Amino acid sequence: MKIEKAILLKALKAGDTVWDKGTIFPEKDGAPIPEDILVEIRKQTGTVKVLKQGRDIKAKPAPVAKEKLKQATTTTTIKVEKEEEKPKPKVKLKLRKKK
DSSP states (O other): OEEEEEEESSOEEETTEEEOTTOEESSSTTOOOOHHHHHHHHHTOSSEEEEEEEOOOOOOOOOOOOOOOOOOOOOOOOOOOOOOOOOOOOOOOOOOOOO
C-alpha cells in the first residue's frame, strides 16, 4: 500500500533530524514521505498514524497482437498394443480347527 498522508503521534529523532509531535507528512504537496517515517509505519511502533492510504500503481502489460497459427499439414497415428490380461489365481483359505 502507498502511504499518502501520515501524522506523528510522538516526537521523533532520526540522526540529526528531529520531527515534532503533530507533524503531518508529506509536509509539501507532492513531496515524498521520508524513509525514516515509512520505517516507523512498517514496524508499527505507534509513533506514526497513517491518515490516508492509496493503492500501489502497477503497470499493466502492453497489449500484444494475436497471430493466427498455421494449420498442421501432417498427422501422426500412434498404434497402442494391449498386453493380454492374465487371470489372477484364486486364493483358497484353509480353516483351522479349534483346540
